[in-house]
Amino acid sequence: xxxxxxxxxxxxxxxxxxxxxxxxxxxxxxxxxxxxxxxxxxxxxxxxxxxxxxxxxxxxxxxxxxxxxxxxxxxxxxxxxxxxxxxxxxxxxxxxxxxxxxxxxxxxxxxxxxxxxxxxxxxxxxxxxxxxxxxxxxxxxxxxxxxxxxxxxxxxxxxxxxxxxxxxxxxxxxxxxxxxxxxxxxxxxxxxxxxxxxxxxxxxxxxxxxxxxxxxxxxxxxxxxxxxxxxxxxxxxxxxxxxxxxx
Ligand code: SF4
Numbered sequence: 001x002x003x004x005x006x007x008x009x010x011x012x013x014x015x016x017x018x019x020x021x022x023x024x025x026x027x028x029x030x031x032x033x034x035x036x037x038x039x040x041x042x043x044x045x046x047x048x049x050x051x052x053x054x055x056x057x058x059x060x061x062x063x064x065x066x067x068x069x070x071x072x073x074x075x076x077x078x079x080x081x082x083x084x085x086x087x088x089x090x091x092x093x094x095x096x097x098x099x100x101x102x103x104x105x106x107x108x109x110x111x112x113x114x115x116x117x118x119x120x121x122x123x124x125x126x127x128x129x130x131x132x133x134x135x136x137x138x139x140x141x142x143x144x145x146x147x148x149x150x151x152x153x154x155x156x157x158x159x160x161x162x163x164x165x166x167x168x169x170x171x172x173x174x175x176x177x178x179x180x181x182x183x184x185x186x187x188x189x190x191x192x193x194x195x196x197x198x199x200x201x202x203x204x205x206x207x208x209x210x211x212x213x214x215x216x217x218x219x220x221x222x223x224x225x226x227x228x229x230x231x232x233x234x235x236x237x238x239x240x241x242x243x244x245x246x247x
Contacts, residue, residue, distance in 0.1 A: 001033050001034065001088075001090075001093065001213075001216040001217055001220050001221075002028065002033065002034040002035075002036055002087060002088035002090035002131040002216075003030060003033040003034065003088055003090055003091070003216075004036045004037055004038060004083045004088045004090070004091045004092070004125065004130065005026060005030050005035050005036065005037055005038070005091070005092050005093075006037075006038065006039065006075070006092070006095075006097075006100045006130060007037045007039040007042075008020045008021045008022075008036060008039065008094055009021055009023045009026045009027075009092065009093075009094055009135050010022065010026065010027055010035065011027065012037065012039065013048075014039040014041070014042045014048065016041070016046075016047070016048065016049060016050050016051070016052050016053065016147075017048075017049050017052075018048050018049045021135075022048035023138070023139070023239065025133040025135065025138045025139050025142060025247075026092050026135050026144070028180060028196070028246075028247075029092070029138060029246055029247070032245075032246050033224060033246070034086075034088075034141060035053065036082070036083055036086040036088055036193055038066045038079040038083055038121075039079070040072070040075040040076045040078070040079040040080075040099045040100070040120070040121040041053075041071075041072070041075055041080045041099055041229065042075070043075040043079045043082075043233075044071040044072065044074050044075025044076075044078070044216055045075075046068065046071055046075070046156040050062065050112060051063040051066075051071040053068055053072070053080045053104045053110045054098050054105075054107070054109075055108055055117065055119075055120075056107070057107075057108070060072040060098050060120065061108070063110045068116065072098065072099060072120045072207070073120055074076060074100060075099070075121070075193065076119075076120040076121035076124055077124065079121055080121060080124040080125055081124060081126065083130070084125075084130075087129050088130070089129070089131060089212060089215070089216060090131045090132055090209075090212040090213065090216055091122070091125050091130050091131070091132045091133070092133055092134070092135060092137075092138055092209075093119070093121070093122050093125075093132060093133075093134055093135075094134065094135065095134035095135060095136050096114060098119055098120065099119040099120050099121045099122070100119045100121055100122055100134075101117065101118065101119040101122060101134070102118060102119065102122045102126070102132045102133065103115060103116065103117075103118065103134075104117065104136050105118065105119055117118050120237055121219060123224050124241050130212070131208050131209070131210075133208060134207040137207070137208075137209045138209060141193065141194055141195060141209050141210055141247070142193075142205050142247050143167060143168040143169065143194070143244070143247070144150025144168055144194065145168050146191065147168075147191060147192065147193035148166065148168040148169055148170050148190075148191070148192055148193070149167070149170075149192060149193065149194045149195065149196060149240075150167045150169070150170050150171075150183075150187030150190065150192035150194070150195040150196070151164065151169050151170070151171045151172065151185075151195070151196050151198065151236070151240070152173075152174040152180070152183040152184070152187065152195055152196070152197040152198065152199070153171060153172070153173060153174060153197075153198045153236075154173075154174050154198065154199055154200075157225050159163060162243070164237065164240060167240075167244050169240075170187075170190060170192065172187055172190075172195075173204050174197065180197065180199065183195075183197075184206075193207075194206055194207045194210055196210070196236065196240060198236040200232075201232060201233060201241075202231055202232045202233075202234075203231045203234055203235075203239050210243060213243050213246065214231060214234075214240075214242075214243060216237045217239060217242045218231055218234050218239060218242065
């Protein structure tokens with residue numbers, strides 16, 4: 001499985017200040033997958049070091065006022081083309097960045113304040129159908145004793161519980177399709193960070209990151225055009241085990 005990753009999260013010194021932002025959880029994930037490292041700002045040929053950049057008024061500006069909108073858009077297009085050519089369907093990008101941020105970015109005041117928004121590169125990937133998450137999503141998805149995963153299963157689920165007994169997972173019976181909401185509420189009340197449903201033989205996860213990992217692992221070896229529309233018929237336990245080995 002291929003994974004698009006912001007180069008700075010893997011420890012490459014490509015940030016505006018010449019530093020990196022290595023994330024151990026992302027490094028460990030990337031080490032087990034085929035990582036496609038990208039940095040749209042260095043792809044644009046922006047010098048390092050330089051003043052920080054943020055988005056405002058529909059453009060991107062350095063803190064000294066220089067308009068770098070064209071460079072950001074060019075670098076994002078180059079990196080997007082490279083990432084899409086790899087066939088990867090999941091990207092883990094650096095949060096808050098004017099290029100890589102997904103969902104929240106710096107607000108253009110250079111004060112550390114955030115606003116809802118997307119980095120120029122992250123938005124291109126999202127619009128091309130890639131699942132885009134940040135390093136924060138990867139960290140939050142890690143199962144632990146404090147934040148176990150919930151496995152919502154129709155019927156008893158005893159066999160599943162045995163197969164996954166070494167992992168921090170609680171099995172919650174979901175009596176029927178109608179019982180789904182109640183099972184989710186129970187998972188929430190038990191402090192579960194991620195739930196995975198096995199309803200009607202179709203594995204589904206509450207986290208877009210875990211969903212994309214399950215889809216990518218199920219599709220390993222297939223071409224992009226042959227990818228499954230959903231995971232019907234795949235073994236939930238087999239996919240959960242594969243995902244857990246990566247986290
Ligand atoms: S453009 Fe993305 S990969 Fe490059 S330094 Fe900024 S956040 Fe990291």
